[in-house]
Every structure is written in C-alpha cells, then in structure tokens.
Amino acid sequence: MDLATVAGIIIAFSLVIGAIMSGGSLMLFIDFPSILIVLGGTIGATLINYPFGYMIEVLRVIKKTFFSSVEPPTAIIAQFMDYANRARREGILALEPVIKEVKDDYLRKGLQLTVDGFEPQIIQDILELEIGYREDRHDLGAEMMLVMGAFAPAMGMIGTVIGLVQMLQSMNDPSAIGPAMAVALITTFYGALLANLIFLPMAGKLKTRNKEEILNMEMILNGILCISNGDNPRIVAEKLNSFLPPKQRESTD
C-alpha cells in the first residue's frame, strides 16, 4: 500500500475543497457537463493516441500508484551473499534447490540459466534484453499518464473557449456576463486539477517505482553474473553495495 499517494490526494483535494468552501458554495464548482467534456475529451484523445489494449493498462497503472511491492535492495544483497557462499563452497549446482523457492521471475530465470551452465556472456545478453524491454513497457505507463496530463488542460482550455464564444455572442445582459464567464472557467479548473493533482504526479510515482524495480533487476543481473563467473563473495558484496547509499551498506567483514 503506497500511503503517500492516498495522503497526497487527501491533503491536496481537501485543501482545494476548503479553499472553495471558504469563499462560497462548493456547488458552484460542480458542473457535470464540464466534467464530461474535460474527462471524456481527455479519454477520447488518449484513445486516438494509444491502441485499445493500452487503455486497460491505464487502470492497472493507476492501481500500481496505490499498491506497490518493491523488495528492499538490502534483502537482495543478503540473498546473493548466501548464493555466492553456497556456490563457492558446494559448487553452482547447490543453487538448484533454491530456484523453486524464488518468487521473482527475473531472479529465477537468471539462477536457472546459471545452474544450467550457460556461459556468462549469454546469460548477460538474455538478462539485459529483459531489463531493456521491461523498462520500455513500464515507462509506457508513466508516459500514458503524462499524455493525459497534457490533454486534460488542453480540453479544459477548449471548454473555456467554447464558453467564452457563447457568452460573447449574447452579451445583451451585462449582469449575465460574470456568471457565464465563471461557468466557462470551470473547465479550465477541472483540466488543471486533473493534470496537476492526478495525472502528472501519478506519472511521477510510476517513474519512481519503475526506477526502483529496474535498480533491483540491475542488482540481480550483477549478482547473477558474479555467481556465473565464480567471483569471490567479497566482490559480490562490493559490487552490490555500490548500488546502495553508504548508510544502508552493511559491513562485509
């Protein structure tokens, strides 16, 4: 559970609602047709921008901003120190029984290739290909959020221009100008809100999560290659510790 996402949304929206209510009724800012054109138009533009299959991805990706389960990098180091010591003492085949217990797809694949005795260069090629394409796929989720964060204010602006044109065409009653312009501005408000409090920060959270996942995969890649090369456990520790901030490193003595 990513509490920061929940806390951020609650804080930001309650401040916005509070600011509205301190100056008047909340109802002034709730206008269903305005929501429809901004949100619906954004969805429409996003559908033109991506194939259908990707839209389901959006839902999966929004879920990911609320829930996340990236393993702490220190746990990965501990695991690899264990693997390296076993492989050193009992040979690489000693890792065979470990494989079944491993939950992470990528680590399991790497260990299996190592135990099966493929050359380090081939293992590296395969595992690097996987990091590369995993990164591309994950970046797609963040990119979709960025795209929606660009279309939402544009739709808000289009809605406001429509409202302004209609107001300007029928400017007989000066007292009606204010409220008509207020309504026209509501779509700008929705566009800015959706972009800055939903789409863009969610894109940021996804990018952060992806970086953490890719960091873990790169640690696993380095660890697997060390084991496959039969490196000294000391080298494994030094290499993998290089991924961590100095404070999180454990003494390797």
Added chain:
Amino acid sequence: MDLATVAGIIIAFSLVIGAIMSGGSLMLFIDFPSILIVLGGTIGATLINYPFGYMIEVLRVIKKTFFSSVEPPTAIIAQFMDYANRARREGILALEPVIKEVKDDYLRKGLQLTVDGFEPQIIQDILELEIGYREDRHDLGAEMMLVMGAFAPAMGMIGTVIGLVQMLQSMNDPSAIGPAMAVALITTFYGALLANLIFLPMAGKLKTRNKEEILNMEMILNGILCISNGDNPRIVAEKLNSFLPPKQRESTD
C-alpha cells in the same frame, strides 16, 4: 482496423459538439474563413517545413492511424522456435523452402542471408542498418504530425490576433464588440481542436505503432542471429521471451 482511433475521435468530437449545443447553436462555431486560415495556414507552414514528397506521406500516415497490422510478438516466437528446431535437426539449409512463404520483408531477408551462409557479424550489420533507417523513416510520420500540432494553434493565435486588431480599430459600437471577439476566438478554438484531438494524438498513435514494429524487428534480428550462430533452441526461447511481459511468455519446457 484500429478501433481505438475511430472510437476516440467519435467520443471526443461528440462531447465537444454536445458541449457547444447545450449552450447555443452549433452554427456559431462553424466559420469557413476561420477553418481556411487555420487548416490552410498549417498546411502552408508544413509545406515550407517539408519537401513535397513528404506531404503524400502525411496521407499514408493518417491512414496508418486507422489501419494497422502489427504481428503479435508471440507468433514471432513460435515461428522462430520452429526454425531453430529445424535448423538444429536438419541443418540451416532446411530453412530454404520456408523463405518463400514468409511475407515479412525483413524476416525473409534475414533468413535468406542466413541460408546463404553469410557470417553472423555481416548479417547483424545489414539487419541493424535496416532497423536504424526504418526507425528514422517511421519516426518521420509521427514528427510531421507533431509539427502540424505545433503550427495549428499558432495559426489559430494569428487568426485571433487579426480579429482582435480589426475589432479594436472599429470600437464605435460597443454592442458589436462581443460578437466580433467571439468570431476572433473561433480560430483559437479550431487550432486547439486540430492540435489536441487530431494531430498530437495521431502522432502518439504512430509512435506507439512504430515501437511495436521495431520491437518485432528486434525480435526477428535476435532470432536470426541465434539461428545463424547455431544456438540451442532453449537460448532462442529465453532470448525472445525476454521481449515479452512475463504473463505472455509460454513455458519453454
């Protein structure tokens, strides 16, 4: 057929039209000279920006956002498992009869070079050159749409400034100010609409399609090199599966 493009255009434009009609007549927003200056000016600027030959490309590229036939990556893996097994059992020449049935230019070229016995390094050079330049050419289509998506709002803004200058010059009748300003804003409306609901999302769709095509070409490149190197079918499977999200992978046992 790319239904998402059709659905997106229908959703977005019906919402915009609905928003207009809920507030007044649609006719207020249909102004032929305004369409002419925004669309024509955008086409003019695009002609200065690209050689004539590229403009035909625009039409081809728009068509591509509606129709697309990217082969699913899983089919490519199945194909290569078959090739790798045949080559393993019967030798590389066993692939000769397959070549004629292959429809994809790139795959056919790769297989032909392999069967003809060129060295893997030379095959890689040739096939990588082709990916590189194919990517450049395809990116061009998306880039042209982005360029048009930048010129359209600029032309809309130029149209609005023209209208404002004319209105301000003849401000004798205050009751005429509103409608004149409304007309001036129509070009801004067209520019925003063309950019955000046509050009920019179409550029996005093209980029997505190109990425899918390049991914397939990279899978084919990797597969061809494995066969040309005489790699174990297991390695072929592991390498090509690295391109897929874990869920789509098939067990290789």
Added chain:
Amino acid sequence: MDLATVAGIIIAFSLVIGAIMSGGSLMLFIDFPSILIVLGGTIGATLINYPFGYMIEVLRVIKKTFFSSVEPPTAIIAQFMDYANRARREGILALEPVIKEVKDDYLRKGLQLTVDGFEPQIIQDILELEIGYREDRHDLGAEMMLVMGAFAPAMGMIGTVIGLVQMLQSMNDPSAIGPAMAVALITTFYGALLANLIFLPMAGKLKTRNKEEILNMEMILNGILCISNGDNPRIVAEKLNSFLPPKQRESTD
C-alpha cells in the same frame, strides 16, 4: 528548386492576407515601425547570439530552403554496384579512372583513399570524422533559424508591452484606447507570423535536407568500406538497400 517552400509561403501568406482583407483594410496591418522593431530586434539578438561570420550563413541557408540538389539514394546504390563489380573483376585500381568524373567531394575523397590502398579502419576514421563535422555545421543553419524563431515572438511581445504601457499612461480619451491597443498588438502579429510562417518551418526544411544529405553520406561511407574490404557485391547491395524503404529497393538478382 524546392517548390514546396514556394508553394507553402504563397498558400500561407495569401490565406493570412485574405483573412485580413475579408475583415477590413490591409493597411491596418502594415506598420513600418512595428516591422522595424520585430525584424530589427530579432536581427540584433541574433547578432549577439552568433559571430558576424555566421550571419552570412543565414542568407546561404535561406537560399538552401528554396534550392536543393540532394542526389536520390537509388542512384548512389547503382553507382556502388558498378564500383563493386569493377573492383571485384579488375581489382581496386580499376576505380582510379572513375575518380576524376565523380562530382561529390565526399565520394571522391573516399574512392581516392581506397584506391591509394589505406586500411579500411583509417578510411572509416577519416570519413566518419567528416560526417560528424558536416552534420554539426549543417545543423547550425537549422539552429540559427530556430533561434530567430524564438526571438521574433519575444520581440513582438516586447513591442506590444511598450504599446500597452504608453496607451495605459494616457487613457484620457476612451475612444482612443481601441486603436492604440490595436497598434500595440501588431508587433505580436508580426512576431508570430515571422516565427511560424518563416523561421520555424524553414528550420524544419533545413533539418530535413540535412538528414537526406547525411543519409547519402552514410550510404557512401558503407559502400566505400565494403569496396575497401573487398566485400562481395551482393553484400554491398544488401547493405545499401537497408537504407531504403522496401518499395524503392531493386531486386539484386
């Protein structure tokens, strides 16, 4: 002659002039001091931005957007197939008489180095250096146009702010406000026009032309290296065809 540039300028400017004349006199939009501050200010800022010698480059570069003579890539392939066959049959020295007839500096240099018997690695170093720096120099032309396309609207905005400040200072006569504001907006109009219908699309045309020239140079580089390596003409054909879209390729049988 690049007809697209001419056609684009004619289309775009006649639409803008048409839009102006349909709403009033063209004279309203012709204001010599406004042209002076926008165009002169842009030239001034560009002089601060680039050394004197580069400004002559601007004129050369503008000419290039109207005239261009990039050789079609298919002609280059035909040429190299001929060279490769001759070199194969009669030895590399058979290319000596060809060199004098070659007009393109780069191709001539490459052939001369090959005939002189330098090692492929040295030829590659020299020819790649030249591509790299040619690309830098040519990008400079497009970059100068982009820079002018950024300064022009800024100068337009500065002109408008000057006009607004003067108008606001002397707001005694309300009927004079409109026309004064109209005049102030003219510089914004010029800035947008210069940027979006001249500088930015010309930058685009230059970038496109440069890409075509660099593509040809890369084809020549690949062809020269094949010949210098004594490659099979079939490899030459496959490599050079990789630069072309499939439709333009000729059968190599």
Added chain:
Amino acid sequence: MDLATVAGIIIAFSLVIGAIMSGGSLMLFIDFPSILIVLGGTIGATLINYPFGYMIEVLRVIKKTFFSSVEPPTAIIAQFMDYANRARREGILALEPVIKEVKDDYLRKGLQLTVDGFEPQIIQDILELEIGYREDRHDLGAEMMLVMGAFAPAMGMIGTVIGLVQMLQSMNDPSAIGPAMAVALITTFYGALLANLIFLPMAGKLKTRNKEEILNMEMILNGILCISNGDNPRIVAEKLNSFLPPKQRESTD
C-alpha cells in the same frame, strides 16, 4: 556553509518585500488560506509523485543547499601524487596504513580494493557502478525540487481560477471586484515566488553540488586506477590535472 544560498534568499526576498512596501501595506500580500492552498497543494502533489520515504529526503536536500563540504579538487591531486609516489617506491602495500585515515567512503573503498590486489578491471567495474548509482540518487534531490517548482505555480493558478470563478459569480457590487480579484491573484504570486525564489534555484544549487561531488569521484576513480595499474606518477599528475581549469593546475616538475 553555502553563503550564496543565504545571501541570495536575503537579497531576493528583501527586494520583493521592498517592492511591496513601497506601493502599500505588506499585509495585503499575506493571506494564510492562500499560503495553505499553494504550499499544501504542492506538498500533496509531491506526495502523490514520490513515496513517503523520499519526502524526508526533501528536508535533507534543502539542508544541503545551505551547508556543503565538497573537497577542493586540488587537494585530491596532492593526495594521489603522494599515494602514487609511495606505491612506486615501496609497493602498493605501503598504502595500507593510509586507508584508516581516509574519511571519504569512496576513496577508502577504492584504496582497500587496490591494496587487496584485485584486478584493475574489477576495481573499475565496482567504482563505476558506485558513481553511476550515487549520481542517480543525488539527481533525485534536484529532481524533487524541480517537480515542486512545477507544481507550485500550477497550484497558484488553480487558486486564482477558484477566486475568479467566485468573484464572477457574485459581481453585483462593482466596487468589490477589484479587491476580490486582488485576493485571487495572491495565490499566483505565492506560486511564482515559491517556484522561482525557492524550488527552482535550490534545484540548481543541488545540481551544481552534485556535479562537483561526481567530478571528485571521477578524479578518485582515475587516480585509483592509475595506482592499481602501477602507472608512472607523471601520468597520474597529467590525468588528474586534466580535470582542472588550466589556472588551478600546479606544475608537475
């Protein structure tokens, strides 16, 4: 202590406050609800954008813009000249007693690996991994400030739109329009102030400090590799001096 940060904040804010007070009361610009929506909304959006743990990083990072202790590069060169000479005369093991006195984690790790006799290639792999990930982590701090510098003006704009909508809805009393609009603009003012005088320049300071730290690490990396390779002290001096501007270099004779 980074006096420039302190001086910059004092100069910029006293000028802003001076500009306000020269035109009226400072109290006009102090509006607690406006501060709340801009600052609180920015924090909320940043929480959605980053995991909780990163927010503590923000505080650490702000502190870093005020205090900094990057070692001068010339001191690093002097140190390495000493190490290189000792290693040359007495062998690499002569560096063992030095290690304990070294405070910098990175330098100590590099020396330890060298003294332990690992191969230069392995030392380079480990130390480069560490530079890469240290750079990523440090860039994160600057990136968080940039993100906050983007959200703050957006929240300011949202606040202003809210104020405008409320003002326009109740435009009965024309004399109230001015003050209401003034209040609406205050959030725009806060957003611009936070972004341009706090978040964005602090992001710049962090980037500058990170570059200095990474430069030092790259000098250390080059120095360690020279020692591990047993390079001539003259080469060590030439290499490390290459990192400095010519004026700061000391004669190596």
Added chain:
Amino acid sequence: MDLATVAGIIIAFSLVIGAIMSGGSLMLFIDFPSILIVLGGTIGATLINYPFGYMIEVLRVIKKTFFSSVEPPTAIIAQFMDYANRARREGILALEPVIKEVKDDYLRKGLQLTVDGFEPQIIQDILELEIGYREDRHDLGAEMMLVMGAFAPAMGMIGTVIGLVQMLQSMNDPSAIGPAMAVALITTFYGALLANLIFLPMAGKLKTRNKEEILNMEMILNGILCISNGDNPRIVAEKLNSFLPPKQRESTD
C-alpha cells in the same frame, strides 16, 4: 573583439528606444524600483542557484561574449602538417624545440606527452579527459546565462503581479487605473528585455564560442595522435581537413 555582440546590442537597444520615443517619453520606461526588483531578484535567484565562486565566472563569461580569440582551424592544420613532416623526416624528438614556442596549453601538453614517448592510448586518455572537463566547465558559463534568462522574466512577472494586486485593492479612482497598470507592466518589460536581448543571446554566443574551441581541441587531439602513431602526413591532412567545410580545405598535393 567580437563586433557582432556590440553591433547586436546597439541595433536592438536603439530600435527599442526608438520605438518607445516615437510613442512618448523615454522616462515612462525608466523606473528604478522596477529595475531593482527584476535585476536584483534575478541576481538573488542566481546566487541561490550557484555557489559564490561561480558568480565571478558570470563576469568573466560576459567579457568573453565581447572578446574572443579562437584560432582559425586552418592555422592548426598548417601547424600539424609542419609537425608531421618534421617528425617523419627527423624523428619525434625533432618536435622538442617547438614545444616552448607553443602558446596553447592543450597543444603544448599534447606535444610534450608525445615527445616524452608515452603510448598513444595513454596520450588519448589524458587529452580526452581534458576535452571532456573543459567542455563541462565552458558549458557552465552558457548555462548560467540561460538560468538568468529564465529567472529575469519570472521576476518581471512577479513584479507585475505585485503591481496588479496593489492597483486592484485601491480601485476607487478609475482614472488612476491606467497609469498604475502601466507601472505594473514595466517589470514585465524589463524581464523580457534582459532575457531576450542580454542573457539568452549571450548564452548563445558562449555556446558558439565553446563549440569552436572544442572543435580546435578535437583537431589538436587528432593531430597529436597521428604524430604519436607515426602516421603518414597525408593521413594527417585528410583527417584534419575532415573538420573543415570543403571550401576551406587546401589541396594536399
């Protein structure tokens, strides 16, 4: 002396002053507190953005946009042809007496390393390190100007918002609105002027000068490596000529 910088500043500023004086008094646009908040605020933000030491760099860098002494690349080629011929005829040591006469630090260092007989690979490492870090340091100057070019309009905008809020709060006398708004706009005017006629084009000039310097260093690097490798003078000529536009090349016969 870089006359283009002087000419550009004179042209741009006389046009702006001319535009102002053709419409009223220049004094309307001279407002000391406005200059203070825009220029002072920009300096303040820049101090937060960079350490103190870098601010002196700003002055050095501004001087550099007026004075510059980049050696013409053709002179470098002539020099190296001479060195290469001497080294070819009399051996590398024949270059020893030349070194003392060389003024350029980088060329002298390269020649010294060559004469001292270091291996080409080591010379290349040292000279490339120096190009890399020289480029970083020089880019810093251009970057500082860009940063100031971003802060100046932001400070102008902040000044205008302050003015608008004060004006709107005290809108009792309608005839005072115009002049108050005019004053508020002056900071926007200063910000745009400083950014577009000083900071941004100076950043451009610095970037151009740095490119020229780096180009010369890359020519020197290539020349030194040729000599250190004992390359044929013909290769030296071909390599170094690759850096020049075809027109500037001299026949090497």
